[in-house]
Amino acid sequence: MADTFIKIASVTVGAGGASSIDFTSIPSTYTDLCLKFSGRCDTVDNINITFNGSTTSYTTRYLYGSGSAAASASASTQYVGATNASTYTANAFGNAEIYIPNYAGSNNKSISTDSVQETNVSTVYMVLDAALWSNTAAITSLSLAPSSGKYVQYSTATLYGIKNS
Amino acid sequence: MADTKIVVDCSTGEVSEIELTAEEVAQREADAKAAAEAKAQEEADKAAKAAEKAALLSKLGITEEEAALLLG
Numbered sequence: 001m002a003d004t005f006i007k008i009a010s011v012t013v014g015a016g017g018a019s020s021i022d023f024t025s026i027p028s029t030y031t032d033l034c035l036k037f038s039g040r041c042d043t044v045d046n047i048n049i050t051f052n053g054s055t056t057s058y059t060t061r062y063l064y065g066s067g068s069a070a071a072s073a074s075a076s077t078q079y080v081g082a083t084n085a086s087t088y089t090a091n092a093f094g095n096a097e098i099y100i101p102n103y104a105g106s107n108n109k110s111i112s113t114d115s116v117q118e119t120n121v122s123t124v125y126m127v128l129d130a131a132l133w134s135n136t137a138a139i140t141s142l143s144l145a146p147s148s149g150k151y152v153q154y155s156t157a158t159l160y161g162i163k164n165s
Numbered sequence: 166m167a168d169t170k171i172v173v174d175c176s177t178g179e180v181s182e183i184e185l186t187a188e189e190v191a192q193r194e195a196d197a198k199a200a201a202e203a204k205a206q207e208e209a210d211k212a213a214k215a216a217e218k219a220a221l222l223s224k225l226g227i228t229e230e231e232a233a234l235l236l237g
Contacts, residue, residue: 009173011180018171019185019193025176046200055192071211075203078196143170147200148193150168159175 043149
């Protein structure tokens with residue numbers, strides 16, 4: 001049976017934290033990319049994505065549930081999901097899966113994410129996000145970052161390549 | 166301590182910890198400001214919607230539960 005879900009690279013943040021986690025020189029040999037992220041930030045609770053160093057042409061629409069209510073919103077930002085913030089239960093991490101089909105193609109790039117937070121309070125979010133990077137360039141690098149602060153030690157990101165054959 | 170980013174070179178598997186450039190620091194500050202503004206706007210929109218709903222219920226002289234029954 002062919003290997004269709006292949007780990008490209010994985011990294012765990014060290015003691016100093018990281019303002020961003022960047023994957024560079026992503027090979028173009030796969031059909032899709034899948035990024036699994038277990039994270040916690042020392043300030044905010046979000047995940048923003050950047051492709052090829054570009055900070056423009058991103059749009060996003062997301063559905064979110066807080067435990068007592070559900071809502072949706074849209075924005076022209078690099079937001080793709082939620083993770084744990086500094087105020088959340090100590091040593092607890094949020095997790096997210098970010099899927100990027102046809103990342104090496106010549107159409108605009110769509111992104112779908114499901115992410116959850118983990119904390120012992122009544123309001124805690126799960127977020128389903130559909131985003132678009134309106135750029136036809138093949139994705140060769142991607143960066144995950146909170147809108148401010150750092151991802152803390154033991155946050156882990158693993159990038160997988162998916163082959164359709 | 167300077168802010169750093171972690172860079173993983175997928176072609177070699179090499180992981181480096183690199184200090185942010187002044188340009189990257191400035192970009193992050195701008196991103197943080199934009200995110201804070203977007204969050205504040207979202208909160209303001211939520212509050213305005215809740216106030217609008219409360220005003221309408223008050224005008225109709227019914228509770229939220231009664232409104233839900235009517236729409237159900």
